[in-house]
Amino acid sequence: xxxxxxxxxxxxxxxxxxxxxxxxxxxxxxxxxxxxxxxxxxxxxxxxxxxxxxxxxxxxxxxxxxxxxxxxxxxxxxxxxxxxxxxxxxxxxxxxxxxxxxxxxxxxxxxxxxx
Amino acid sequence: xxxxxxxxxxxxxxxxxxxxxxxxxxxxxxxxxxxxxxxxxxxxxxxxxxxxxxxxxxxxxxxxxxxxxxxxxxxxxxxxxxxxxxxxxxxxxxxxxxxxxxxxxxxxxxxxxxxxxxxxxxxxxxxxxxxxxxxxxxxxxxxxxxxxxxxxxxxxxxxxxxxxxxxxxxxxxxxxxxxxxxxxxxxxxxxxxxxxxxxxxxxxxxxxxxxxxxxxxxxxxxxxxxxxxxxxxxxxxxxxxxxxxxxxxxxxxx
Numbered sequence: 576x577x578x579x580x581x582x583x584x585x586x587x588x589x590x591x592x593x594x595x596x597x598x599x600x601x602x603x604x605x606x607x608x609x610x611x612x613x614x615x616x617x618x619x620x621x622x623x624x625x626x627x628x629x630x631x632x633x634x635x636x637x638x639x640x641x642x643x644x645x646x647x648x649x650x651x652x653x654x655x656x657x658x659x660x661x662x663x664x665x666x667x668x669x670x671x672x673x674x675x676x677x678x679x680x681x682x683x684x685x686x687x688x689x690x
Numbered sequence: 691x692x693x694x695x696x697x698x699x700x701x702x703x704x705x706x707x708x709x710x711x712x713x714x715x716x717x718x719x720x721x722x723x724x725x726x727x728x729x730x731x732x733x734x735x736x737x738x739x740x741x742x743x744x745x746x747x748x749x750x751x752x753x754x755x756x757x758x759x760x761x762x763x764x765x766x767x768x769x770x771x772x773x774x775x776x777x778x779x780x781x782x783x784x785x786x787x788x789x790x791x792x793x794x795x796x797x798x799x800x801x802x803x804x805x806x807x808x809x810x811x812x813x814x815x816x817x818x819x820x821x822x823x824x825x826x827x828x829x830x831x832x833x834x835x836x837x838x839x840x841x842x843x844x845x846x847x848x849x850x851x852x853x854x855x856x857x858x859x860x861x862x863x864x865x866x867x868x869x870x871x872x873x874x875x876x877x878x879x880x881x882x883x884x885x886x887x888x889x890x891x892x893x894x895x896x897x898x899x900x901x902x903x904x905x906x907x908x909x910x911x912x913x914x915x916x917x918x919x920x921x922x923x924x925x926x927x928x929x930x931x932x933x934x935x936x937x938x939x940x941x942x943x944x
Contacts, residue, residue: 576778578771579745587750594777595758595767598784599791603816606795607809620793622932624893625900627790629927631762631888632904633911633920634769634787638881640909643772644743645873657878658885665886672729675886680875687871 649687657682705806706837714838718845721826727850729883730822733761734854736879738861744768748862755855760820763788765880766920773916783920794824801828804837811840818847821887896935903927 578590639658646654661679668674706714721727734755741751746768758764766787770780795816803812823846831839865873892898907923915922 576776577774578780579774587746588753590771590777590780591750591754591757591767594770594780594784595754595763598781599758599760599763599788600817601785602788602791603795603819604813606792606819607799607812607816609792609796610799610803618936620796621894621896621935622928623789624793625896625931625935626924626928627787628888628892628897629900629904629907629931630766630783630787630920630924631790631884632901632927633908633923634762634765635881635884635888636905636908636923637769637912637919638765641912642877644739644877645870646877648870649874654878658881661882662885662889665889670886670890672883672886672890673725676729676732676879676882679878679882683878684871684875687874 649683650690653683653686653690657686706835706841711838711841714834714841715845718842718847719849721830721842721846722849722853724826726822726826727853730761730850731854731857732879733883734857735861736876736883737761737764738858739865739873739876740765740768740880741858742862742865744772746771748859751862752855752859755858756851758784759817759851760788760791761880762884765884769920786921786924791819795819798824798827801831802839802843804839806837807840815840815843815847818843818851821891823847823850825891894935895938896931899934900928900931903930 578587580586639654640651642649642654657679660682661675661677664678665672665675737755738751741754741764746754754764754767758767763784767780767784770783775783798816798819799812802815823843826846827843831843834842861876868876888901889898892901904923904927907927908919911919911922
């Protein structure tokens with residue numbers, strides 16, 4: 576039952592629908608249902624947020640350490656260096672997402688250019 | 691940053707006319723074309739490249755943008771497709787990465803709801819909830835008349851989704867003709883967008899602890915137990931962060 580398991584046109588769409596849409600909108604609908612019944616600071620929500628944050632962070636880490644596409648040809652140290660530089664710029668220069676992204680891209684491009 | 695015209699928010703008034711609704715819908719549309727909205731579009735440029743690299747067709751990629759919408763969930767889904775995960779395993783990983791949507795919606799609903807808002811409107815609008823539209827909404831809804839907030843958010847949310855479906859389609863089509871250096875720069879956009887926005891959206895210190903642990907554990911577990919890397923990093927990193935939260939809380943309250 577993998578994404579490429581069946582040869583018909585609709586299987587990938589069903590895969591996206593169940594694996595993607597159902598798995599995300601179910602949480603959104605639950606959120607509407609719970610409405611203001613749950614406190615934002617309850618321990619259960621803190622735990623849930625911590626699990627979710629660590630999981631998404633793991634995805635980010637994998638995208639940088641084991642990249643796909645054109646990033647495969649760059650050095651691991653360059654990718655980690657660029658990401659760290661972008662993150663430090665974000666933290667130190669007013670927590671602007673745009674600043675973090677631009678700083679990381681500049682380091683990556685300079686690194687690719689000079690290698 | 692553009693600021694919505696401020697009016698007394700809880701001012702009781704009769705049902706808004708159609709032209710008033712249209713005006714506020716369009717104001718929501720305009721809010722989508724703000725700095726956070728454009729940064730989000732840049733992350734979708736990276737996503738289009740990622741989806742194409744994973745072997746998805748144009749139709750499947752655009753379909754995924756519209757139906758799933760939350761970018762972390764889509765990146766996890768692509769990751770599951772790339773690693774050859776079965777549908778239940780993929781759905782489980784995506785569901786785990788999307789639990790965060792529930793508390794976000796829980797926080798948004800009281801802001802969004804007017805005195806006469808039908809429930810189904812809230813269920814439909816909740817589909818637009820993802821980091822960017824949520825941050826924009828939490829920041830701006832306060833300055834909008836209560837009975838027009840759902841209209842405003844419908845304009846904001848639907849525009850963000852549709853605009854990024856178009857962006858994704860265009861980038862998918864031109865991705866192959868890009869020079870490698872440009873393409874590499876695009877692939878860095880998605881992780882950098884998440885790295886910064888995830889840090890900024892953390893509500894308590896435990897979120898930062900969870901994020902740092904996840905960043906390290908993800909690649910580490912990928913080497914040791916591939917296939918279980920995302921779930922493992924989520925459970926271990928999140929669990930340690932929660933224990934840290936409980937200890938810090940006990941120390942401050944003791």
